[in-house]
Each structure stands twice: as structure tokens, then as C-alpha cells.
Amino acid sequence: MSNFGNQVQFNVYQTMTSPDSERLPVVYEDWEKKAREVLEDGPYYYVAGGAGGGKTMKSNLRAFDRWNIVPRMLRNVEDRDLSVNLFGHTYNFPLLHAPIGVQSIIHEEGDLGSAEPALR
Numbered sequence: 595m596s597n598f599g600n601q602v603q604f605n606v607y608q609t610m611t612s613p614d615s616e617r618l619p620v621v622y623e624d625w626e627k628k629a630r631e632v633l634e635d636g637p638y639y640y641v642a643g644g645a646g647g648g649k650t651m652k653s654n655l656r657a658f659d660r661w662n663i664v665p666r667m668l669r670n671v672e673d674r675d676l677s678v679n680l681f682g683h684t685y686n687f688p689l690l691h692a693p694i695g696v697q698s699i700i701h702e703e704g705d706l707g708s709a710e711p712a713l714r
Contacts, residue, residue, distance in 0.1 A: 626642065629700075636699070637699040637700045640696070641700060645695060676688065691712045693705070
């Protein structure tokens, strides 16, 4: 049986104390900090404030709190396939990209400007 999964996990955790400076953030708060560094005040506070009173954002956070990720132990995961077919294209793994209203305030190309890197 291959030990590949354990090695990948070990490599991730091994670099957590001094991650590669080119690696994208893993933690939500780090993404927020990175956004603050690159966005002007208006766009940043619009997005960070939930585009208004924050009612939808609070509701979404409560919904996510109801879900738990439960690891499944002692399963044969030697042959894994995370690929997914969407709209006639096959991707190596599933991807999620949430819509954001008035996205053009954070990227000059709007939705397409942030969707394109997600497909790389």
C-alpha cells in the first residue's frame, strides 16, 4: 500500500510554521489580511462588511457552522480520483467560486477576472 497521502499531509504540516511565501493563504483571516493589503478602502469595506448590514453574511456563517467535516479512517484511498466534469470540461479537482455582487469594484474585469485564475 502506498504511503503517498501521509507524505503529502506531512509536507503540508511541516511547512505551516514557515510557509512558502508564494503559497496562497489557507486560513480565512490570512485572506482577509491579504485583501486589506491590495484593496482600497471603499472596495475592501464593502466586501468585508457583507455589502451592507451583513445580514446575509451572518446567515451564511451560521449555515456553515451546522456542517462538520468527519474524517473517515481505515479506508483504502490508494486509488483516488477527485476529478469533476463541469460544462464539458474535466478538472483535476472540484472547485468553488462564489458570486459576489458588484465584483467590478474589486477587479476591473468583474466576475471573469476572479473566475479565470480559479480554472488554472
